[in-house]
Amino acid sequence: MKYIATVDGTDHEIEVDRVGEVTLDEVTMVTDLRAIDGSSYSLLLDNRSYQVFAERQAGRYVIMIDGDQFVVEVEDARLKQLRAMGGTAHEEMGGASVVAPMPGLVVKVLVSPGDEVEANQGLLILEAMKMENELRSPRAGVVRQVNVVPGQTVAQGDLLVRVEEAEG
Amino acid sequence: MLKKVLIANRGEIAVRIIRACHELGLETVAVYSEVDRNALHVRHAGEAYLIGPAPAAESYLRGDRLIEVALRSGADAIHPGYGFLAERAEFAEAVAAAGLTFVGPPPSAIRAMGDKVQSRIRMIAAGVPLVPGTAKGLRDDEAVAAAAEIGFPLLIKASAGGGGKGMRRVDRPQELLASLEAARRESQKAFGDDTVYLERLVEGARHIEIQVLADTQGNVIHLGERECSLQRRHQKVLEECPSPVMTPQLRAAMGAAAVAAAKAVGYVSAGTVEFLVDKQFRFYFLEMNTRLQVEHPVTEMVTGVDLVKNMLRIAGGRPLRVRQEDITWTGHAVECRINAEDPFNNYLPSTGRITSVVEPTGPGVRIDSAIFEGAEVSLYYDPMLAKLIVHGKDRPEAMMRMRRALAEYHIAGVKTSIPLHQHLVNTTQVLAGNYDTHYLEEQFRMERPADGARERVAAIVATLLAHRSRGDVINRLAPVGSQVEWKLYGRRAGLRRL
Incomplete structure (x- = not known):
């Protein structure tokens, strides 16, 4: 085998x-x-x-x-x-979702819907275990969705920000 | 002498203090939050009392409840450990006001060293060398003016800070205001105080600290240094004693400065004076930690002096049993802080239930830990799970011993920093002792030998396990509920017909 x-x-x-x-x-x-x-x-x-x-x-x-x-x-x-x-036709193309890797508190949101972002650009700051952790964009694109506001508590796996391919 | 000690802490340090108490024949009282009922410190202690819900602000930081429990249980002293209330002068005062003994320095010394701006003034008066910087809490416009004088790169530090919170490196003038805002925000949250000051960044510097012990009779001695330059986000990762760059002359000079610093604030108990040491081996006072340090075991291993027992004896009014000339440094000790974090995924904190723990044993190995099978690692407290400390006859033996011990160590259920440490003690620069406070974050990479030998072993183990549960594996390959499964089935059936 x-x-x-x-x-x-x-x-x-x-x-x-x-x-x-x-x-x-x-x-x-x-x-x-x-x-x-x-x-x-x-x-x-x-x-x-x-x-x-x-x-x-x-x-x-x-x-x-x-x-x-x-x-x-x-x-x-x-x-x-x-x-x-x-083939890979079933893979989701073009977009990336940033989910909370752990439960925590949103300290600061660094982007707004419509913003163009670079790969690795900071999207928001999540505080967990007494440390501030910057969550970064996995790809370059345009911020389509921001689901959280500062001060909000999030659970692991919650969708925080969605970044999609820039049009044209 | 004391009879019964309440330990106002949790985790490995609570266990460490309980052990020292029991070895001195003292009774112990543990306190615990609602999520810590099963914790090791509760089980090791003579008595244990619930003090509140999981968040530290409602339990381990509730000084009033701690004092109430101490009085109720008949304890005559409170040991604060590190973190939580250890460096809160008001707590030390409240303990004394309740007629109890605080196992630590007098409130005046905590206050003098806790305010970083005040402590600088005292140190200048005592002749302790300092890094150039501003001497008071600053408004933003004052900071901009001062920064131009100090020069870049510089550090913004929180007046009430510690452990790197509220600290920011600034490389260019245009970054100053944004960094000030971030530092103030962090400081406000961590300490309820957004006062900051600026300091020149000494490049290529090592972080070397001196342990001191002072009794109520006025005797102050130092126990040499701990090298703590391997840091990430200003959190120490690996510490060793002696420092690879230490000489008897430098140790004597730094020791004398540390003793002078302690005397300048009327220090009593165990304390640590932190210094930056530059490439020319000039040293500058950073701050004094007026408590027991996380990394105290490396000093204990090399000097043979039990720091926690000494703190307890001193708190009981006893004079130091050792004089400066009695202190000698034998062999070499290394400590690795094992954190619940994922070194392969940007050090994200890892939480969950610990499903198994295999601890290294054998010659020269010490583990200060509070974890066990079934322990829950939550987001409520510090991510440090355990400290692995080794002692060897010299630095090479200690490093090889650490490799061996890390290879034996296994914690399942949460991600840990064990692989980070294993990579560190296999890195040429670390083995050569050739690193500064920026090495770990800026230069160190988790790289493996190119031969791929262990990768192949890992591949074989995984394959054998997959083979054993083969039906299981095949079923999981296709995304459940998608059409792919059916397509795969069709193709597979087609292949079978061939």
Whole structure:
């Protein structure tokens, strides 16, 4: 069974042949992955021992090795191919929504509807955990919607600002 | 000597103080807000009392309730820890007025050092070197005039400030007014006071602070420095002792200045005098923190002096047991502050329930922590979860030990700054001790070795886990409820026929 595992933007083709063996970059290795407790795993990879913590989050795997973190997306290689054939027509084009990454208090709104903004331009300041955090525009465009006012408390995931492609 | 101490704090520092009390044979009283019933400090303490709802303003900042609980429980002293009421002179006064002992400096010393403008005047009189700057709260027009004299870049600082709140760097004259507004707003919110002052920015400077201990008999000693230059948004991230640039001569000079600063305000208890040290090793007084510091453990590890126990003994009227000549510095200690934040996503705060904790152990490792499986990390309080401190015979051993300990450390359920620290102690400049207060924010990048070895291991682990739950994975690949699922099904069926 072939998979594509994507780490930091790099695709790795990994074949899991039968229990205990994987092939990566044409090198076949003997693996022994044991679940220890909760998110804790022990991996022996050709007898090299790794202490690993792994969690599934939003369809991706967050892997901790040696105190460093890697986010891995795994797809069935065949399905990935199919998706490539299907194209990206279903992706939302042209706009970007800025949502509250955490609950907090809107301290200041830096833009108004109709404003043209650059990518990474500050849109508003959200205070959470006693720190002011500037939320920035993920893209260049025009502010179409501002849903909050200073002093307003927002919940995680609330739509704050919408930036769309500038017309013409 | 004291008999029973109320700890007016929460989190790791409350636990730290409770431990010191118990080792001294003192009884302890914890206080907690409604969301902290299960907290570690409640469970470690001899007694615990509810003081109010989750917001600190209605619980841990309610001095009246804290004093009432102290009286009701028969405590004879209150230790404020750091943050909350630790540097509020009025609270220290109210504690004394209630006939209780405040485990900290006299209110007059808190007040003298708490007002940054007043403290500058006192330090000038005591002969402690200062960074050029303005000497009083300024109106905006006065600030513009003063800024031209001081020169750019400069810093705007809140008179009542601390921990970087209300502090702003200004590089150009045209940025001054906007930055003044932001600094005043932050200061007003954090301290209820929008008075600011200006100071020349010493470029390439290190932040090095000196720990002092003073008893009620008038003995004042210093316990050497802590190097705190690795900062982000003026919050310390990693601290070490000794500083990589320290020499016995510089330590003696800075120590003497710190002792003079403490004596100038009649200081008693543990305190910290913060200095900027420039590239020529000239040092300038920044401020004095009139409380126990977060990073106090690195000093304890290297000097062998328990600062919290000393604070308690001093509060009980005992003279210092150690003289200046008894203080020696053995080996090297490093502390990493483990915060609930995502170093891969602009350090956004992370909240939630901690689902598992695996703490490093073994030689030379100390953890001051208040987290456990099931602990809730909320937005109500400081994002610091724990402090990981290591001690080694020298700096290289301490750094290698920190790498080893960080590799063992795992906290699940919230994002933490553990990866940031692991990257830091694997960075050439940090290992070389070659960094200043701007290094972390301006130069440091989370980069990995190009060999991609651990990336491949991560890919293999994720793939094996995905393989084990294969049906699950395939079903999740297509967006639920969209037409894509059906199209995929059709194509898949088509492929099967081939």
